[in-house]
Amino acid sequence: MSEFVLQIDGKEVTAREGMTIVEAAKTAGIRIPTLCHHDQLEPYGACRICTVEAEANGRNQLVAACVYPAEKGMVVQTKTEKLAKIRKVLVEQMMAHAPDAPQLLELAEEYGADRDRFDKDPSFCILCGLCVRYCNEVKKKNAIGYIDRGPRREISFIPDVAGKECWDCKECFPLCPTSALQAAYVLTEALATPPEEAAQEAGCAGSCSCSGSCG
Amino acid sequence: MCMDITRIDQIIDDHNAEQSSLIQILLDIQAEHHWLPKQALDRVAEKLDVPMNRIQHITTFYKAFSQVPKGRHQIHVCMGTACHVRGAQRVLDTISDATRIKAGETDAELKFSLETVNCLGCCALGPVMVVDGEYHGNVAPAQAADVLKNYE
Ligand code: SF4
Ligand code: FES
Numbered sequence: 001m002s003e004f005v006l007q008i009d010g011k012e013v014t015a016r017e018g019m020t021i022v023e024a025a026k027t028a029g030i031r032i033p034t035l036c037h038h039d040q041l042e043p044y045g046a047c048r049i050c051t052v053e054a055e056a057n058g059r060n061q062l063v064a065a066c067v068y069p070a071e072k073g074m075v076v077q078t079k080t081e082k083l084a085k086i087r088k089v090l091v092e093q094m095m096a097h098a099p100d101a102p103q104l105l106e107l108a109e110e111y112g113a114d115r116d117r118f119d120k121d122p123s124f125c126i127l128c129g130l131c132v133r134y135c136n137e138v139k140k141k142n143a144i145g146y147i148d149r150g151p152r153r154e155i156s157f158i159p160d161v162a163g164k165e166c167w168d169c170k171e172c173f174p175l176c177p178t179s180a181l182q183a184a185y186v187l188t189e190a191l192a193t194p195p196e197e198a199a200q201e202a203g204c205a206g207s208c209s210c211s212g213s214c215g
Numbered sequence: 216m217c218m219d220i221t222r223i224d225q226i227i228d229d230h231n232a233e234q235s236s237l238i239q240i241l242l243d244i245q246a247e248h249h250w251l252p253k254q255a256l257d258r259v260a261e262k263l264d265v266p267m268n269r270i271q272h273i274t275t276f277y278k279a280f281s282q283v284p285k286g287r288h289q290i291h292v293c294m295g296t297a298c299h300v301r302g303a304q305r306v307l308d309t310i311s312d313a314t315r316i317k318a319g320e321t322d323a324e325l326k327f328s329l330e331t332v333n334c335l336g337c338c339a340l341g342p343v344m345v346v347d348g349e350y351h352g353n354v355a356p357a358q359a360a361d362v363l364k365n366y367e
Contacts, residue, residue: 136268145268147275158267 004072009079013070021065021076022050032065032078033087033107035094035177036128041137043067046129049090049107053077062086084111092117094126098178101126125155125180131172141165144172144184155181157188218248223255227262234263238273241280249285249328286321286328288366290314291345295334298341305356306342307331313360327363 002017008025015024020043022032035047045067052065055075065078077083088111095104096118104126108115127146132155135144143161146153157166166185173182226243230236237259244255251274260267274280292298292307311317314327321328335343340352344359351362 132268136266142266142268145266146272149276156271158271161267 004070006070006072006074006076008076015070019070021052021054021063021068021070021074024070025065025076025078030078033110034066035103035107035126036130037066038130038134038175041130041133044129044133046127047090047094049087051083051086051090053080053083087111088113096121097123098126098180101178103177123154123180124178124183126178127153127155128177130175130177131155131181134172134175139165139169139171141169155184157184159188159192162188163192218252218254220254220258222247223258224262227259232262234265237263237265237270238277241270241274245280249287249289250281250283284321284325286325288327288347289345290327290329290363291332291335292318292329293333293335293341293343293345294331295338295341297334297338298343301341302356303342306344306354306359309356309359310344310363313363326366 003014004017005012005014006024007013008021008028008030011028011030013024013028013030015027022034022037025032032050032052034050036044037050043066045064048064050065051062053076054061054063054065054068056071056073065076087107091104091107091111091113092115094101095108095113095115098104099115099120099122104115107113129146132144132146135141141161142158143165144155144157147156148154162185170185173185176182223244226247227240229243230240240259240263241251244259245251248255256267256270256274259265260270274282290310292303292310294303294307307318310329314322314329316322316327316329318329318331332345335345335350337343337350337352340350342354344351344354344362346362346366351358354362
């Protein structure tokens with residue numbers, strides 16, 4: 001595979017064909033913040049937090065470094081004032097959904113983002129798609145997917161599949177930057193488990209009307 | 216509501232059970248049943264070998280699909296600006312009264328489903344209501360209820 005040189009933050013970096021900017025930067029020890037990126041998964045480009053300034057063929061562009069391929073002779077800046085401002089707003093927007101996510105709190109600290117800037121819309125999910133993609137691409141179980149669209153889009157387990165596959169896996173849980181995934185799972189589990197069974201699991205006789213939630 | 220699974224199979228076979236025809240197959244099922252019963256979706260998933268999460272993504276994305284039973288007749292009332300100023304709200308109210316359902320609902324006998332839309336592109340005809348694809352323009356509120364009498 002052919003190798004070439006590009007410049008990232010003033011450093012000469014050797015990259016291989018097919019590498020993204022994030023991957024090329026990583027080989028040189030340059031960290032570009034990411035949220036929806038995962039080494040085992042196909043590039044996705046949902047969160048845009050990895051936005052960098054890239055100059056190629058005389059054009060300066062803002063690109064998502066986790067999907068944009070590194071090119072020969074490209075000049076990339078990963079830490080400019082402009083980028084800091086963009087990332088700050090992105091973090092602020094995501095924090096309207098997930099104000100307590102550890103990764104977001106860290107980024108907020110770094111870019112001086114105000115978690116209360118935008119009206120709260122606590123869905124607790126930033127739609128990074130890590131859970132959905134991990135289940136589809138790595139585990140190939142397709143137990144979780146998206147439903148609806150636009151501002152109403154959310155993740156949802158497929159109860160029939162989740163009931164069979166998830167109990168022994170749950171590998172997606174640690175991937176989620178917020179707590180939305182586990183919440184969605186618990187909800188699915190509750191809805192998919194008939195009350196009598198839940199009562200038995202909870203260890204009560206199920207003769208009361210509490211549906212097992214007292215256990 | 217009973218569903219003829221052989222008919223679903225036939226629709227799937229009409230499209231050679233091709234994955235690329237997924238949306239077309241779903242549209243055909245929707246057209247026939249006015250909604251997408253879970254049984255049918257399970258069958259499509261199985262025969263086309265597409266995961267259910269993809270089917271759910273598609274069926275919840277497009278408004279043309281319904282996950283819940285719909286009536287035999289679909290009523291659409293235009294609430295676009297031109298229809299609005301010409302009394303679309305009163306048309307909608309009369310229809311609601313006559314059918315006893317609100318916009319977005321379906322009656323218990325599965326006769327009518329009522330939806331509002333935001334401009335049908337024929338503002339000169341406003342207020343407009345559409346029943347099963349048939350356009351009724353310049354409807355006075357009183358007429359709206361009469362139109363529905365023609366549907367069983
Ligand atoms: S639930 Fe978590 S992992 Fe899944 S899309 Fe939302 S934020 Fe990402
Ligand atoms: S990490 Fe690149 S868009 Fe999310």
